[in-house]
Amino acid sequence: MIKILPKKILFICFPCLAIMVISCIIDSQNCDTTNSGNGLHPGYYKQWFEEKKDANGKIPPFLRTQWAKWDAQQIIRRADENPIDSIIELGPKNVAGRTRSIWIDPRNEKIILAAAISGGLWRSENGGLSWKPSNEQQISMMPSCITSNPYNPDEVYYGTGESRANSADVDGEGVFKSINGGKTFTQIQSTTKLAGFNAIWDIEHSKIDSQTLFVGTHSNGLYRSQDGGKTWANVFKGGNSQINEIVCLPNGRIIATMQSSFVIASDSNGNPGTFKIVNFPNSPGSGKYRRIQLAYCSKFPSVVFAVFEGYEFSDNAIRFYKSSNGGILWTEKTAPTNGGASYQAYCLMLGAHPTDSTKLVFGGTKIVTSNNGGETWNSIANGHSDHHCFANLPKSTNEFIIGSDGGLHKYRWTSTEILANLNNGYKVTQFYCGSFGPNGMVGIAGSQDNGTHVTSKPLESQSFFGGDGAYCHIGLQDGSVAYMSYQNDAIHRMTNFNPTNPSFAVNITDPAFTSDGVDFINLYEMNPMDQNMVFYRTNRFLYRTTNMGDEWTTMNKSIRAGIKAIGISHQENPVVYFGGISTQLYKIENAGLALAGKEVNFNSSAPTNVTNDNIKGLHVHPKDPYTVYVALSNISNQPRAWRVTGLDSVSKIRTWKNISGNLPIGLPVNMLAVDPLFPDRVFFAGTDFGLYYSIDSGNTWNKDYRVPNVCLHEIKMRDDRTLFLFTHGRGMFALPLKYVDVTSNLRMQVEKLKSYPNPTNNTVEVHATISLLNAEYTVSNTNGQVVLKGRLSAGQSIPMKEQQNGSYFIQVKSGNQLFTSKILKNEK
Template identity: 25%
Template sequence: MRLSLLGKSFVAAGAVAWLLGGVLTAPAAVGAEPPGESDGGPAAPADYSYIQRTVPGQTLPRHAYDTAAKQALGLPTRGGAWRSIGPTNIGGRVVSLALDPQRADTVYAAAASGGLWKSTDAGQTFAPSWPADGTQAMGAVAAAKDGTLYVGTGEPNPGGGSVTYEGTGVYRSTDHGASWRPVGLRDSGTIGAIAVDPRNPARVLAAANGSLYSAGGDRGVYLSADGGGSWRRVLDVPNEFTGASDVQFDPADPQRLYAVLWDHRREPDKRTYGGVGSGVYRSVDGGATWQRLAGGLPAAGPTVGRIGLGASASEPGRVYAIVNSTAGPFAGFYTSPDAGEHWTKLPDSAPLTDSQSSYGWWFGKVWVDPHDARHVHVAGVPLLTSLDGGTTWTDDGGALHGDEHALIWDPRYPSRVYAGDDGGVFRSDAAGDSGWTKATYEPFTQFYSVAITPQDTRRVSGGAQDNGSIRSWGGSDFNSYYGGDGEQNLINPKNRQNVFACYQYGNCARSTDGGTTMTDFTDATTADRRNWFTPVQFDPSNPNVLYYGGNRLNRSTDGGVTWTPISQDLTGGPSRDTYPFGTITTVAASASDPNTIWVGTDDGRVWVTRDLGAHWTNVLINQPWVTRIAVDPRDPATAFVSLSGYRSGSAQPHLLRTRDAGASWTDLSGNLPAAPVNKVVLGAGRTLYVATDQGVFVSASGDGRWSRLGSGLPLVPVDDLAYDRVHQRLVVATFGRGFYELGVANELGAG
């Protein structure tokens, strides 16, 4: 076996093995074995995104995304302009809100992985207020009384795809969001909150939350006295993985400051969302000195998780805190009448306790009505409301989308409240207790997948984070037709009414009426483990034949009604963590030979069968996560394998090609940015298209010389790409900016 990490050719006798620092021999071809059956454990989107984009034994390098983004923007651009095709009515996760103090009805919304958005009509419609070529990962937005805006990049919540990448610090705008300039804290990883002194717009506090994955950097509470021109850390952190998740001016006394510190760390096989560094801190001298508050709050210890804090404007000194455990569940709600000197733990209330589910680290927010100290809202799966200072609670009754993250009162209208959650922006004119209405235009949905059909170019569907599977038909707007976290979507190319949709961990259903009625087929499949994004694919020569990958490959010949396993376990087995690692991530059947099927896994294995599953050959091993495989429609032995996973200080192929069924491989990564490739598609002629975390790229000759494809696509991860060969168009699913479309018939000489 010969292996060259720095060269272009990888050759092996029947199999290729690739291991950082060494070589492994792939196993010989084996026959199928009887299947078993069990379920994988629970996890969050962050687990999927993080494990997919890392290599075992390595963390994500600091500024990896920003470095790759600069490489992407430096490449030549070919093709026309991308066109946004929605959805505009679905929305996506909003992590922070701010109001323009100089302009009535002007609201700013920070979308977790979709940039900053601005509404001038009281939250009904939103337009982008952030450069398309800047990082789209947002953490916080705040406005000074003179109209100056501050944005902190990098989402602080340890879940969702955008947190996989760190932000690039704090930015300032002096023209109501029309233009921005960086003002420091580039090594902050994520920003939990920004607060501006209500009396002095140049005095700004930033809660530097730090990287979830890498120790150190800018962490703690920072103070700027000159509008971000310079920063001074006024509250240090006790541990290398402690960050500041929140900082606030006491609305009754701007010299009194509150901050929340939080221990949080994600490792490939472990997550720790709490610890001895977690706690509430207070300064009574404008940030010069700080003390950790006790007096009834939980003592420092390994079980103290994320804490949310809210201070009253109408009753000076009244403060509330919600505490969650390191493991995730609710651990207590507290109140203090004397600015945090003494605390009382209030009785547990089932609505509040239940609202945090098992992942209270996803929330950690308390908001106090500025006009009524006993009127309190708390972030949870629903929005929780108390009218008696935290003694009793009610939830929003489903009026909001779910998974609350942001809330702000409008001082111009005392009963008007804006909320931000995983479904976008909502407004209430009843103090947040009822009467919620959703924004009508907010095109920042986080998609995992896209499905199109040449039968109708107006039909597009996709799986969206926390918004289910969404279709463009079935109503006047995009609408959800299958729930959960939307994942794989398919539209039968020969019957547009025959559609498939899945939610997390391979829970899938089929429909023969365009999705109006869905029939689940998950239990008909066989798997010990199923990936967060479980692959389901048509046979390209016969859409009545489908493939479904758990840790075994399942095949259906009757349109997904019944399924039969046609492989053994094609992975290296489960991981030590609850995340169901050891799963199939991609399936590709040959269009020219129905007996040839290719499979890739999350533990870096690629398999091929030439006899419809009777025997399988492992042709790649110890790769990063295999995201997609594409098979040449004319040659079943020619396949392209796209890979995820960052590597620091070593060669980093993202795209490999074989022309001999895996006996040898060529690296086609060429000048692609140093980042994951999420999808590879074969276009007309020798054209290759790839969807990456930095956009879409094209190689017209298929030889590894790449150009950035099209203009106008924001710098946002592109999770999926669909090619319509009939109409010569591409449609992409972005994780934070919805769907985009581009015609490719003329610009590239491909049609």
């Protein structure tokens, strides 16, 4: 038995400054008193990639477009009763996540669009005081860059896919376009499956032509469209083919940067064959730097600036240049080394004042400004760390907005302080994992670079812990104890836990965890029937504590590498399952008392078509400790959801039953949960593409379009039939289930709906075998988004005039009958 003493104590309370100062005393490497996020090594991507990659070691592009098409085909069959009663958003309300781009309407600076990586595109119409999501069911929730047509600002475009990833499902799905000033967007079909358009660094519109725009891709160079995005041509593909930044000057000059390669420029609006390499004095040379960021002064566009990021992970900026003739000739200035590292192309931001070419702002992990064109640099207050984007306010020329891992903050050029935090209602927190309290709306979750948060009521939360928040639990017997952790092997215990009042936290990390090695976001689970008992995985062993972390015991003698999931039965002395890569699956009986080496190996029981897959979720049947629901999180065309039975010591046959039904092919399932009242019938799947449910034992699945179409890292069911969702991009949710009579018929009778005219250009009349007066109707587009709903009035017509041209699905519900129809809107 290994004994650990509580040698580190963290006092967590208001004000926030106290939290950070005391954190510095505990662990100097995690100290950053300038912000709430510590800006540490963005190391989750490697872990995520290993858990997601396919059999060829890759993430295939444009998967979400395929999944969306599959979902759209299922709409006509969606006749099952949804077991979920309501969707309660827990938040946090004002803790934002990584924001890669900002667009401000040049006609009205109150209208702002923000690109929240993995949380979708968001819109504010009051200058950032409040926010609303653009489309919670968009095919891609990975907006990375935004631009608009300077001749017609109603035309707004955004590219998708994060090329320098940290923690999200990084691929995008091409370019999306709005023709109404950013209110709604449609995927540009010509950009789906176009090489490189799954990871777009930048998108910019020409300043001299109303139909020309450029896209910089991560893997296939620079593209240009001359017809508003209908068709595209690759106009440059030299160097390493990675275009990080594009600047379109008013004289038609196009400048683009290529990571670790060079800068190119064209004086012919980007015509193929006209790009030339730009020379910089005292250039660091190819392979000595990473990204290059550009900026220019709007009033004096011939004044252009360039900053070179250092090559190594912790390097500061190494070069800074100024040009006074549109980027033809350059003069070296002082590099903003006090702006912090950019983590090898992860966070690099440069902005220029719109009317004063001497004023600049630079961001890496920190923010610095210059008032003399880059001769000297001065530190200013940081709203957060890891800065990504910048935008000037078009009317209030003394103000600008910066986007970071902590969302959005407004500044004045004349001040070193933050003018305003713009994150109220910008609900894009990227949670890795989470759990719930014994009752109410108490949830706890760990987030990317924003610590651990606890909710006490919907949209009311408290920050409890810093760094990259990781796995966490609240005791379910009386809620008096909580376990929290941050990146790598740091796990802490908090007694006298109160969801609204943080208190002391004791470090219960065992030295063996460090020597074994752990994941960046490292898994551990608490016994739901005994809050003193915790099971912790490392890269070699599974550990157990029965006294809240004062002592840890190894559970296996042989090394078990690649553990990714732990499942615990509902017993004080539980059956514990653990598994992971290569479909490993082990069981420990009487795990509260078992000695090391008692695990039973079920590795050979898995079907041959999934033996090389990754088990990410293990959910033990609430009434049968020898039945387990297995979720496979890697990309594969093989089934991703399984029900495994016969895991007791008597049964000789272990049965893996495929319960994937009609889930989209290839869609990773991160975790499964079951209804405690109907654990053999009613299932829930947390996937990379939203939430699905089944009420027929996994034969058919339906998508709940009330839940945002984001990656659900974890879903967990409480015994009172409340399902908690922990999303990577949209915070936490609680979903109470409906009461369902076990004897009721859960499947509605489905009939065909007669609708005409079809195609239609205005209204649709609907008729069925019964009267539909006052019946409920919904109209969904092919992405599954509900665009119209209401009750039928006299005449039984549905207004379609405001809808865009395309295919739609109509559902009309009357009593226990559901009528469906597919129509085409074609207004010429």
